[in-house]
Amino acid sequence: MDFNDTPQEAEFRAKCRTWLEANAELKTKKTNSAKNMNVGNKSLLEAAAEWQKKKYDAGWAMIHWPKEFGGIGATPIERIIWAQEESKFNVPKGVYEIGLGMAGPVMMEYATDEQKERYLPPMAEGKEIWCQLFSEPSAGSDVAGLRSKAVQDGENWIVNGQKVWTSGAHFSDYGILVVRHDPSLEKHKGLTFFFVDMKSPGIEVKPIKQLTGGSSFNEVYFNDVVIPDSQRLGEIGDGWKVAITTLMNERLAVGDADGVDANEAFELAKKHDKDGEQLIDNNAVRESIADWYCEASGLKNTKLRTMSALSRGDTPGPEASITKIVSANKLQAIGNFGMDSSDMSGMLMDEESDFIKFQMAWMGAAGLRIAGGTDEILKNIIAERVLGLPQEARADKGLAFKDIPSGS
Amino acid sequence: MNLDFSDDQKLLQEEAKKFLTKEDALKINRAVMDSDKTFDQGLWDKIVELGWTGIRIPEEYQGLGLSHLELCVIAEELGRQLAPVPFSSSVYLFTEALIEFGSEQQKNSILPKLVSGDVIGTLAIAETNSAPNKDNILVELKDGKLSGTKIAVPDAEVATHAVVVAKNGDSVSLCVVDLNSNDVEINVQRNIDESRGYYSVSFNDVDAEIIGDEDSGWSNLEKIMDHGAVLFSFEQIGGAQASLDMANTYAKERYAFGRPIGSFQSMKHKLADMYVALTLAKSNSFYGAWALSSNAAELPTAAATARVSATKAFQLCSQENIQTHGGNGFTWEYDCHMFYKRSKVLSLNLGSLPSWREKLIKSLEQANVKL
Numbered sequence: 001m002d003f004n005d006t007p008q009e010a011e012f013r014a015k016c017r018t019w020l021e022a023n024a025e026l027k028t029k030k031t032n033s034a035k036n037m038n039v040g041n042k043s044l045l046e047a048a049a050e051w052q053k054k055k056y057d058a059g060w061a062m063i064h065w066p067k068e069f070g071g072i073g074a075t076p077i078e079r080i081i082w083a084q085e086e087s088k089f090n091v092p093k094g095v096y097e098i099g100l101g102m103a104g105p106v107m108m109e110y111a112t113d114e115q116k117e118r119y120l121p122p123m124a125e126g127k128e129i130w131c132q133l134f135s136e137p138s139a140g141s142d143v144a145g146l147r148s149k150a151v152q153d154g155e156n157w158i159v160n161g162q163k164v165w166t167s168g169a170h171f172s173d174y175g176i177l178v179v180r181h182d183p184s185l186e187k188h189k190g191l192t193f194f195f196v197d198m199k200s201p202g203i204e205v206k207p208i209k210q211l212t213g214g215s216s217f218n219e220v221y222f223n224d225v226v227i228p229d230s231q232r233l234g235e236i237g238d239g240w241k242v243a244i245t246t247l248m249n250e251r252l253a254v255g256d257a258d259g260v261d262a263n264e265a266f267e268l269a270k271k272h273d274k275d276g277e278q279l280i281d282n283n284a285v286r287e288s289i290a291d292w293y294c295e296a297s298g299l300k301n302t303k304l305r306t307m308s309a310l311s312r313g314d315t316p317g318p319e320a321s322i323t324k325i326v327s328a329n330k331l332q333a334i335g336n337f338g339m340d341s342s343d344m345s346g347m348l349m350d351e352e353s354d355f356i357k358f359q360m361a362w363m364g365a366a367g368l369r370i371a372g373g374t375d376e377i378l379k380n381i382i383a384e385r386v387l388g389l390p391q392e393a394r395a396d397k398g399l400a401f402k403d404i405p406s407g408s
Numbered sequence: 409m410n411l412d413f414s415d416d417q418k419l420l421q422e423e424a425k426k427f428l429t430k431e432d433a434l435k436i437n438r439a440v441m442d443s444d445k446t447f448d449q450g451l452w453d454k455i456v457e458l459g460w461t462g463i464r465i466p467e468e469y470q471g472l473g474l475s476h477l478e479l480c481v482i483a484e485e486l487g488r489q490l491a492p493v494p495f496s497s498s499v500y501l502f503t504e505a506l507i508e509f510g511s512e513q514q515k516n517s518i519l520p521k522l523v524s525g526d527v528i529g530t531l532a533i534a535e536t537n538s539a540p541n542k543d544n545i546l547v548e549l550k551d552g553k554l555s556g557t558k559i560a561v562p563d564a565e566v567a568t569h570a571v572v573v574a575k576n577g578d579s580v581s582l583c584v585v586d587l588n589s590n591d592v593e594i595n596v597q598r599n600i601d602e603s604r605g606y607y608s609v610s611f612n613d614v615d616a617e618i619i620g621d622e623d624s625g626w627s628n629l630e631k632i633m634d635h636g637a638v639l640f641s642f643e644q645i646g647g648a649q650a651s652l653d654m655a656n657t658y659a660k661e662r663y664a665f666g667r668p669i670g671s672f673q674s675m676k677h678k679l680a681d682m683y684v685a686l687t688l689a690k691s692n693s694f695y696g697a698w699a700l701s702s703n704a705a706e707l708p709t710a711a712a713t714a715r716v717s718a719t720k721a722f723q724l725c726s727q728e729n730i731q732t733h734g735g736n737g738f739t740w741e742y743d744c745h746m747f748y749k750r751s752k753v754l755s756l757n758l759g760s761l762p763s764w765r766e767k768l769i770k771s772l773e774q775a776n777v778k779l
Contacts, residue, residue: 001477001698002410009409077409266772280773283762290765293772294717298688301695304411311409319691322684376673382683383676387656390671 003304005081006311012078016060016085023054024089045171048095052126062100062124065108069116070124077310094216098167099123099130102246103176107195110233110242119174119195131172131198133163133220134243138406140165141377143247144188144240145396145404148222150179152229157181157194159225165371169205169218172198176246177227178239183402190401191239194227201225212363247373257327257368259361260334262293268358272341279341288337295330299323318386325378328368335362411694413481421481425488427458433489437603437746440492446596446605447566452493453525461499462523464507469519476635476701480642480693487646490750492603494528494563496757500639502529505571505582505632509620514584518569530567531632532558532609539763540573542580542626547611549574549583554616557608562757564594564607571619572611573629580625583616601749634711636758638696641718644754645693648686648718651725651747655679655732662734675732682725689714689721709775712768719755719764726751 005013055061056070064079065071074082100123107119122128139146148161159179169175175196182190196203202225207215234242266289269280279285302319309316338358339346349356369375383389396404413421436448455461463479465471472478479499486495503522506515506529521527533540535547535558547556554574561570570585587594593610620628656679659670669675696714699707726747730737737744755761 001412001694001701003698005409280769283766286769287762287765290712290716290768291720293768294692294713294720295688297695297713298692298717301411301691302687304409305691305694307409308412312412319687322687325684326688376677379677379680380673382680383670386683387652387676387679389656389659389676389679390668392671392673392676393667 009077009081009311013081013085016082019058019060020085020089023058024051024091027088027090044092045095048092049126051091052096056125061126062104065104065120065124069108069120075310075313077307080307080310095129095168095171096126098132099172099174102132103130103174103195106176106193106233106242106246109245110193111195112230128173129168129171131166131169131175132246133166133169133175133177133196134247135163135165137162137164138408141374143243144191145406146178146180146191148177148179149183150181150192150194150227152181155229157192157227157229157232159194159196159222159227161222163220163222164208164217166205166218166220167216169198169220170207174198175220176233178243180401181236181239184400185237186398187396187401187404188240189237191243192236193233193239193242195231195233196225196227200227211366212360257324257331257365259331259364260338260357261330262289262296262334264357265289265292265334265337268338268341268355274343285337288333292330292334295326299326318382321378321382321386324368324372325375328365329375331361331368332365335359335365338362411691411698413477413697417477417481420478421485424460424482424485427454428485428489428491433486433491434743434746437490437492438743441602441746446492446603447494447563448492451491452495452566455491455493455495456525459523460495461503461525463499464503465519465523466507469515470523471519476638477697479639480697480700483639483642484646487643487750487754488650490603490647490650490746494530494566496636496640496643497530497563497567498522498528500636501531501632502567502569502571504635504639505529505531505619505628506584508631508635509582509628511619514617514619518584527569528563528567529569529571530561530563532561532564532570532572533629534558534560539759545573545575545580547572547574549576549581549616549618552616553613554583554585554611555613557610559597559608560599560606560757561609562604562606564609565596565605570609571632572616573625574616576618576622576625579623580629581622582619582625582628584619585611585614585616589614599753601753603746603750604753630708633758634707635700637711637715637764638693638700640754640758641689641693641696641714644718644722644751645686645690647747647750647754648682648689648722648725651722651729651744651751652679652682652686654744654747655682655725655729658733669732678728678732682721682728685717685721685724689717692717706775708771709768712764712771715758715764716761716768719761722747722751723755723761 052061059072062071063074063082066073104123107116123130134143136146136148148159148163150157150159161179175198177194177196178191180190181192202223204221206219208217208219209215269285269289270278272279302322306316306320335358339362349359384391431451433451436451440448459472460482462471463474463482464476467473506518518527535545538544547554547558554572558572564587567587570587572583572585574581574583591612591614595608597606597608599606659675659679660668662669693714696710699710730744730748733742733744736742
């Protein structure tokens with residue numbers, strides 16, 4: 001056992017590092033703070049575009065993609081090494097991840113060669129931003145229960161309906177979209193997958209105000225939107241199959257919750273006191289921090305086990321599937337702890353104080369426990385895919401979609 | 409990056425698993441529970457024959473001269489099948505103490521006999537129902553003679569020797585004692601796990617030989633505990649995995665309300681929680697194994713982290729395995745209780761969960777270790 005790179009990995013890491021040092025600034029404690037939770041203000045968008053272009057020109061934008069689309073055909077372990085190094089620098093995040101992480105792989109697998117040539121390089125370069133249009137007001141965890149309708153009309157499809165929780169829809173150029181083409185078929189069989197120009201007539205984007213007060217997500221309305229059949233990905237009726245590849249990716253890969261962790265709780269407990277006793281000297285506090293430390297350490301070492309498998313060229317085990325469940329719940333607990341440590345004034349927010357990161361963690365964690373697969377859905381996935389337990393009995397099995405009870 | 413065991417170590421683990429399955433260690437454990445014995449001599453003899461007691465003992469003392477990592481994979485298998493043998497007392501604690509702190513003469517006289525099975529060792533710490541610390545040890549070493557009573561000493565009946573934590577003037581020392589001496593009185597103490605033996609051991613002016621620096625007894629003990637914490641954590645993840653596997657199999661086979669109980673979300677989420685706890689524990693135990701085998705400065709933190717996670721995982725998995733089995737889980741006939749009891753014994757033997765959380769925080773305060 002050791003924590004060292006292989007010689008090839010070390011060489012690659014040094015290469016990443018050299019380029020990053022020449023083109024970006026290392027994070028400091030200040031740039032690392034939890035401020036600026038909202039994505040989508042103009043300057044961040046510009047900064048992100050500039051950074052993406054810089055990376056693309058130097059071959060770092062999508063290193064695991066084939067050369068013809070702007071990548072360098074990097075191995076999985078090289079991809080991790082790049083991400084590790086990039087994360088140490090103060091660079092804009094949150095604009096391109098959905099498009100490159102979700103839309104990219106679908107286009108790579110299902111688009112025609114001409115389409116790939118047309119769309120993938122600008123996606124990698126950051127010239128065109130992509131979003132993902134899956135969830136609907138009545139289809140969250142049960143996303144296959146979506147109701148947006150597509151009706152074929154010659155060479156085109158006419159789409160009507162509403163999508164929701166679409167990150168970045170307001171600044172996206174294209175989106176991947178799953179809709180229902182035939183409600184007389186069973187739930188999963190009546191779905192078809194497209195990509196759509198977000199500037200198409202009939203598309204209306206409205207921001208959702210989150211409980212944090214910010215708006216990172218949107219509702220997207222489709223009103224007689226015309227999509228050419230040539231933009232269909234996969235066969236008619238294959239929409240679920242196409243969607244599930246990205247969904248599984250999202251549900252298992254939405255990673256570590258950023259923000260306060262055991263160390264910050266530890267530091268805070270040294271600063272606050274109660275009845276003349278430092279919080280860190282309180283037994284209950286010590287036990288809680290010990291447990292959070294063990295969870296954080298467990299996640300870190302789980303990641304290292306996954307990396308070890310990739311480094312050997314093996315397929316990693318399913319261990320990484322625990323990441324979001326553990327980290328989002330830990331974040332919420334630590335956020336609570338932080339505010340409790342200030343007792344009666346714990347609710348007071350001060351932009352200038354470091355303390356606000358506990359409050360932001362507490363608010364953000366409530367969303368993280370839902371985004372990209374709720375705790376409950378993720379546990380179902382672990383139970384079914386890792387432990388092999390049978391599916392829940394379902395009330396919608398074998399029914400035509402239109403006959404499924406919807407409660408409305 | 410390689411936070412994993414080598415192919416050779418995995419092969420050794422596979423062989424250990426096959427051996428214990430062939431011997432039917434779980435059935436042997438049940439037989440021990442049903443008898444008035446506290447271990448199984450036949451299984452122990454075979455384990456000695458396989459050389460497992462000498463894994464960490466250098467070749468110059470007739471051992472195999474392997475690393476802690478080989479010991480970790482064996483521990484995981486012993487834990488998975490609840491082998492009722494004095495392995496943990498003798499190998500994780502007594503032998504580790506000898507290797508770490510024994511004088512050349514002590515090593516020469518004892519280590520080869522640990523390999524051959526002529527010596528079985530244990531570690532005697534507790535005296536009262538308060539957590540032991542360097543100020544409440546009363547068993548006393550004076551002029552080379554030991555007096556006083558230890559309790560909850562594991563495997564004392566089968567053990568030939570013990571390392572004993574003793575008050576020595578103003579400090580605490582570790583000493584080695586021959587348990588076969590006439591002035592040692594050993595009495596079995598009833599405990600929650602009928603497949604393990606715990607004893608009170610009274611010393612009445614017994615010859616004792618100091619091991620390690622005589623003033624560093626307590627810090628040396630803490631070091632042995634760190635070693636033990638990592639090694640026991642592998643027994644614990646082995647037991648936790650076995651408990652999860654049992655629950656998983658049962659949830660697929662048992663029907664209620666016309667469907668397998670494993671199809672109910674309440675059961676799936678329970679089993680997923682077990683998987684999450686086990687995965688965290690396993691990853692932390694791997695980290696502990698690295699720290700132990702490389703003698704890293706982080707060992708106190710890594711050992712406590714492994715210990716806390718593994719204790720939580722085995723306790724959760726074994727208790728929820730009973731819950732998954734419903735009424736059957738509460739019977740003597742089903743194996744669930746054997747894991748439940750072992751999990752609690754393992755969570756107490758080196759100090760309780762709260763004690764190890766405290767050790768973890770202390771190590772963070774001292775080392776200022778960051779994640």
